[in-house]
């Protein structure tokens with residue numbers, strides 16, 4: 001085989017490989033999922049890995065599976081997870097990410113922000129706002145199904161939470177970009193005391209933990225948020241208002 005013909009053939013194959021997305025996606029991570037999310041696989045993961053969180057499991061399974069199977073969601077999926085440290089909020093976010101992208105938290109399409117790490121100085125709030133909005137816009141432009149996880153929401157400046165708000169509404173386009181397929185997950189310790197109180201009340205009255213219904217927790221969270229007129233409560237109230245699933 002002549003070197004020139006061989007070179008041309010190789011170039012042809014490479015061009016075909018790069019220009020044919022499905023083939024390319026066999027070897028590299030792609031925004032369009034390699035496998036669509038399986039409700040059964042997510043349920044299996046939640047059941048086998050996440051313990052003692054029957055309410056979170058149910059809400060997360062229905063919300064995530066329902067959202068991913070909807071070809072035209074009207075707004076992004078927004079989840080707000082509350083609880084004491086070490087109760088599995090980051091853990092369950094990882095499970096969600098892994099069920100959508102093989103790379104999980106390491107995927108190019110999954111972005112984790114930690115309030116105290118990424119936005120430490122209240123004096124830089126204007127800069128953070130601009131950077132965060134540009135980051136979200138850039139990444140959703142590149143991949144509509146981007147996942148953004150915000151940890152320590154209770155420590156996040158309320159102004160920064162306001163900066164996320166425009167992306168979460170029922171807009172078809174914001175500055176020519178659609179955010180309707182994106183997923184936003186907010187994690188915080190806020191409301192944890194009330195959640196424990198409810199669990200303790202159930203235990204004292206001889207009921208099973210699994211008897212706790214979502215409405216019991218929703219009521220407890222809203223009471224704890226609205227009764228506290230401090231800064232943390234303000235950010236928590238904003239957080240729960242941002243989310244369609246708490």
Ligand SMILES: Nc1ncnc2c1ncn2[C@@H]1O[C@H](COP(=O)(O)OP(=O)(O)OP(=O)(O)O)[C@@H](O)[C@H]1O
Pocket residue numbers: 049050051052053083084085086087088089090091092151188189
């Ligand atoms: N409900 C749970 N089921 C199974 N494992 C859990 C659960 N909760 C926590 N873990 C284990 O503990 C580890 C720490 O939990 P995780 O980081 O998810 O807590 P967190 O709620 O996000 O805490 P923080 O508020 O401090 O961020 C997890 O990586 C996991 O191994």
